[in-house]
Amino acid sequence: MPASTPRPGDQSYDGLLVADDLPDGWYLPSRFPGERDDDASEQIDGVLGYNDGVATDSQQETQSASDENETIDGRWRYLEHEATHTRVMIRLQRQLLAVPEEIRITGVIYLPWRPGDPITSQLLRELPTARIEAAINKRLFAMKRTETITGGKIVLPSGRKVSERDLLKPLGDPKKVPDFYEMVALQHGRLTQQGDINPSATMAQLSGVALSTAQGWITKARDRGLLPPGRRGRAG
Template sequence: MALPTPRPGDQSADGLLTQADLPAGWHLASRFPGERPDDASDEIDRVLGYDDHATGEAADSEQNETVDGRWRYIEHEGTATRVMIRLQRQLYATPEEVRITGVIYLPWRPGDPITSHLLRELPTAKIEAAINKRLFAMKRIATVTGNKILLPSGRKISDRDLLKSLGNPKQVPDFYELVALQHGKLSSQGDENPSATMAGINGVALSTAQGWVAKARSRGLLPPGRRGRAG
């Protein structure tokens, strides 16, 4: 899915990165990288040889996940450090996830050395986390109406129903939406392994509950899981 065409000179117009996604002390410049009035991300990729391994038909394939990466220019207010980060939507296994897939670091004064300490201070993980939290929150806001949760089928359930058995996935409408809501409810209560708790609530094997959660993630109903973390 191609990203929306941004307004001339406005890096935040497509909603991929906003000022609110940046930690304190960092600023999202209104202009695009290179002082350009338009988005030069494709040109930057070409100059860097970012996708040199994909040529011909492979480069144009829908399976080429480097397509539509977007470079965004941020500045550190205290040190005037200039950084370009490449934001890439992950379109397949986890449609709504955005990852930082490239960094260009420019010191305040041209010619100053780059040290590993300076690179470690770049808040890439915090920026990624903020972007994904915002995107997923936007997707879920419209489902909650008052004290009821409105499901896509039109069915309404109460918050307390989320901790009851979900039933048969082949017979229950909105089953994977319910899986996502139950998982989210348990996670918000501090459950460190919500899939295991879900298996107990629903009277199924752990592998079955994990399969439900994986399918909910693949549909964009849950954020992507983190490596090394249960549930």
């Protein structure tokens, strides 16, 4: 997650959630969860015991070195419904190893307008989590996933559609292939998801190029924001 310092109460400081991501009828107050001016996401996770499996430094290091999506370093954001004044806190988490990378809502705290009022199933169903996720991912990531009758397809910025099996094919010439660096990011993500400890070497082999060439492609994909920063001490 970005480490920038927010203005007091600015929930959009890190770009993870902005007001335009919310459906009509919902808004993003100028204060963080807990009626605070600062982002207390780490403390909220601690109070809830959200990351009880990564409570120690050793457990956090183990997760950071794994090939599973991380659960640490999520961000809690506070929403309100304009008509009912329902108060909701949602937890946003980057899914770094998803293909394509995405943001998911990984926790919800629902508070009624008046303390003590009951929580009904109807009110819970009206919480637009899927629409919020879709809006965030459309804004942050150039690629989107669409489901077709024949299975999952990934729609690239040019409109070109690729299937899952296309992700491990040779990438071709960056000057001739539309969405080349998006394909670099997708191939890298798929290999990482499969447990490849050195995806850059595998990518070089798949495309029949030098390792330095594949590493250069990956660097450019990172520079374009299509891949997250590399983890220190890990190949690829």
